[in-house]
Amino acid sequence: MQRINDDVLNKCRDLIENGTCDRVLAWEEGEFCYDVTPAVFTGDTLGKMIYDDFCAANQSKYLIDESHKEGRIAALLKPCDTYSFNQLLKENRIKRENVYVLGVPCDGKIDAEKARGLGIKGILGAEIDGDTVAFETIYGKKTCSKKDVLHEKCLSCKGKKHMIFDELTDPEKEPETAVPENGTSRFDGVSKLENMTAEERFRFWRGELSRCIRCNACRNVCPACSCRQCVFDNPASGVSSKANTNDFEENLYHIIRAFHVAGRCTDCGECTRVCPENIPLHLLNRKFIKDINELYGEYQAGYDTALDAPLTSYTKQDAEPGIVHERGVR
Amino acid sequence: MSKMYKISKERLDELYAAVSAVKSLYLPVRSGENQSEFKKWSDQSDVCLDSLNTVKSAKELFFPQSENLISFKVSGKDIELVEDRDPSEPFVLFGVRACDAKSFSILDSVFLSDPVDTFYKSRRENGTVVTLACRAPEETCFCGTFGIDASDPAGGDVKTWLTDTELYWEAVSEKGEELTKLLTGILSEADADADTKAVDDLKKNTKEILARLPLADLKLDYFSGDRLNEKLNDVFYAPQWQELYKSCLGCGTCTFVCPTCQCYDIRDFDTGHGIKRFRCWDSCMYSDFTKMAHGNPRTSQLERFRQRFMHKLVYYPANNGGEYSCVGCGRCLAKCPVSMNIVKVIKAFGGEKA
Numbered sequence: 270m271q272r273i274n275d276d277v278l279n280k281c282r283d284l285i286e287n288g289t290c291d292r293v294l295a296w297e298e299g300e301f302c303y304d305v306t307p308a309v310f311t312g313d314t315l316g317k318m319i320y321d322d323f324c325a326a327n328q329s330k331y332l333i334d335e336s337h338k339e340g341r342i343a344a345l346l347k348p349c350d351t352y353s354f355n356q357l358l359k360e361n362r363i364k365r366e367n368v369y370v371l372g373v374p375c376d377g378k379i380d381a382e383k384a385r386g387l388g389i390k391g392i393l394g395a396e397i398d399g400d401t402v403a404f405e406t407i408y409g410k411k412t413c414s415k416k417d418v419l420h421e422k423c424l425s426c427k428g429k430k431h432m433i434f435d436e437l438t439d440p441e442k443e444p445e446t447a448v449p450e451n452g453t454s455r456f457d458g459v460s461k462l463e464n465m466t467a468e469e470r471f472r473f474w475r476g477e478l479s480r481c482i483r484c485n486a487c488r489n490v491c492p493a494c495s496c497r498q499c500v501f502d503n504p505a506s507g508v509s510s511k512a513n514t515n516d517f518e519e520n521l522y523h524i525i526r527a528f529h530v531a532g533r534c535t536d537c538g539e540c541t542r543v544c545p546e547n548i549p550l551h552l553l554n555r556k557f558i559k560d561i562n563e564l565y566g567e568y569q570a571g572y573d574t575a576l577d578a579p580l581t582s583y584t585k586q587d588a589e590p591g592i593v594h595e596r597g598v599r
Numbered sequence: 600m601s602k603m604y605k606i607s608k609e610r611l612d613e614l615y616a617a618v619s620a621v622k623s624l625y626l627p628v629r630s631g632e633n634q635s636e637f638k639k640w641s642d643q644s645d646v647c648l649d650s651l652n653t654v655k656s657a658k659e660l661f662f663p664q665s666e667n668l669i670s671f672k673v674s675g676k677d678i679e680l681v682e683d684r685d686p687s688e689p690f691v692l693f694g695v696r697a698c699d700a701k702s703f704s705i706l707d708s709v710f711l712s713d714p715v716d717t718f719y720k721s722r723r724e725n726g727t728v729v730t731l732a733c734r735a736p737e738e739t740c741f742c743g744t745f746g747i748d749a750s751d752p753a754g755g756d757v758k759t760w761l762t763d764t765e766l767y768w769e770a771v772s773e774k775g776e777e778l779t780k781l782l783t784g785i786l787s788e789a790d791a792d793a794d795t796k797a798v799d800d801l802k803k804n805t806k807e808i809l810a811r812l813p814l815a816d817l818k819l820d821y822f823s824g825d826r827l828n829e830k831l832n833d834v835f836y837a838p839q840w841q842e843l844y845k846s847c848l849g850c851g852t853c854t855f856v857c858p859t860c861q862c863y864d865i866r867d868f869d870t871g872h873g874i875k876r877f878r879c880w881d882s883c884m885y886s887d888f889t890k891m892a893h894g895n896p897r898t899s900q901l902e903r904f905r906q907r908f909m910h911k912l913v914y915y916p917a918n919n920g921g922e923y924s925c926v927g928c929g930r931c932l933a934k935c936p937v938s939m940n941i942v943k944v945i946k947a948f949g950g951e952k953a
């Protein structure tokens with residue numbers, strides 16, 4: 270299987286050769302087809318660089334550190350990554366002049382874990398042909414529809430348009446506007462929860478959040494969680510909760526984190542992608558996004574770097590605190 | 600070799616109920632979408648014996664993620680010490696794969712050496728481990744690299760094999776014999792020929808798959824030999840770490856899912872009415888790991904990342920007769936958000952085919 274488009278590779282080589290950049294943030298191949306790792310390449314190592322349907326990680330957060338180093342880095346950003354990039358720019362976390370954003374097209378990324386869930390075990394390689402994925406496994410060839418093994422974040426893709434870029438590797442593929450892919454609204458899951466009784470909803474979240482092992486993958490991967498030291502990692506903060514005093518504390522942690530990133534979360538879906546327990550964390554964040562849309566008007570974090578954020582700006586039309594009571598328990 | 604027993608697959612619930620009637624039974628049950636965890640059995644449990652790796656490993660039964668050690672009650676100038684220890688209940692841990700079963704001996708050399716960890720010890724003494732041989736290893740499995748035989752798991756009290764129709768049961772320790780005795784009404788004696796053949800076939804088939812696994816050739820040559828102590832500095836200062844660590848998010852997922860990671864933190868918690876001293880899993884990947892009065896000895900993620908693998912591949916074997924503190928379960932391969940893992944580290948140090 271070819272793991273990088275020649276045009277993308279040549280573009281990166283050009284950028285280094287003509288002195289625009291001195292390194293490239295992309296992916297490195299692993300042992301199997303899916304276990305790719307974000308990595309930085311220089312002119313000598315470019316040959317090892319890949320970008321294919323398994324490169325799901327959001328690269329933007331790495332640019333906080335990378336953009337504060339000397340030189341200029343070219344970053345392969347997918348459409349969804351550019352929302353996070355914009356948001357980080359807005360928060361002054363990335364040095365824009367040190368990054369050359371190379372917008373790469375995306376056809377949706379494949380989740381090996383979902384394939385395992387379909388009974389496709391012992392995955393060695395995969396061939397993607399349109400909507401079909403043919404997995405080569407220890408136990409023979411297994412085929413499935415691509416849609417069945419897409420990451421959650423890809424199932425609710427915000428659209429294939431890059432929100433920011435210096436150059437696109439495939440300008441012809443770039444749509445005029447960002448149109449959500451795959452037909453379903455990304456708020457369907459939230460609406461389903463809203464239609465439950467408070468008790469049902471409580472039970473749902475207790476069941477999901479209580480599986481958390483507090484590995485912190487969701488927080489550490491999150492581009493909106495970019496504090497140098499998280500308050501929960503600081504032994505002097507008095508809230509560094511390495512162990513829970515009761516079985517609700519873990520649940521609360523996630524609710525607090527969702528509040529903390531509300532209005533800044535671009536719905537990049539990384540938290541759900543990385544959770545080892547498959548907790549649908551995106552539903553919490555999307556609830557906040559949906560509420561913000563309803564109460565303050567449509568807003569998409571990371572859409573650009575200029576728009577005022579609804580939760581950090583004041584207008585006379587803003588919802589009054591009483592809204593909590595009015596909307597309250599159904 | 601002790602006698603082999605069997606029970607038909609359809610009657611496994613009866614077996615679980617019979618065990619539960621005498622001791623608490625922990626086994627892999629479905630937990631969330633496509634995942635499993637060791638949980639206490641009830642007749643409502645969605646048992647899944649075909650999952651290889653539970654998210655958290657079986658170590659949690661002996662070394663829980665967090666536990667209270669002792670409480671202090673302060674009244675005036677008096678401090679009263681209250682033992683919080685839960686009176687360890689006797690339990691059976693069923694469905695443990697060969698890799699996890701091997702991890703217990705690695706934890707034993709840490710927790711049962713002087714000074715003995717009495718919390719861990721009492722759980723080990725109270726637990727009866729029933730292993731389950733693997734039939735369908737994943738591509739991430741590399742237990743063979745550590746000399747572990749997934750088709751015939753060592754390190755438990757009872758060995759079991761699950762075919763399409765039967766569960767075969769063989770006690771391999773005194774504790775195992777005792778448990779078997781309690782189940783005489785449920786288990787029936789296996790047939791010397793037909794059933795032995797069924798188990799042998801299963802073993803043979805598994806071995807054949809194990810030999811074909813993509814990581815079957817993974818070698819630890821670079822980290823082997825009695826010269827490990829001398830080589831320590833070479834590995835420590837090797838340029839490879841500069842690259843390997845870069846993608847690491849410092850999240851700690853790898854350490855929390857790992858059956859052999861054994862580091863913990865002990866802290867005091869002010870409840871408002873007194874102090875509770877607890878211990879909980881810690882991760883060398885965390886910035887506050889081994890924080891001391893002067894600060895933290897490892898101030899960069901490179902150092903923290905290196906520590907995890909130095910411990911598994913160098914420090915531990917150097918101090919434990921060459922035994923590594925990894926069992927090749929593959930959890931860190933499957934769960935790291937950025938797919939950085941011990942296999943990639945081993946390969947960066949030349950661990951390809953010999």
Ligand code: SF4
Pocket residue numbers: 480481482483484485486487488543544545546547548550
């Ligand atoms: S990634 Fe999942 S298990 Fe880990 S802390 Fe987040 S919610 Fe908990």
Ligand code: SF4
Pocket residue numbers: 846847848849850851852853854884934935936937938939940
């Ligand atoms: S190696 Fe992977 S799982 Fe472990 S701390 Fe780093 S990013 Fe997290």
Ligand code: SF4
Pocket residue numbers: 853856857858859860911924925926927928929930931932941
């Ligand atoms: S280091 Fe990885 S493969 Fe080895 S025992 Fe730990 S989780 Fe399993």
Ligand code: SF4
Pocket residue numbers: 651652696697698699733736737740741742743748749926927928929
């Ligand atoms: S690593 Fe070995 S023992 Fe563990 S689940 Fe895989 S095949 Fe079984």
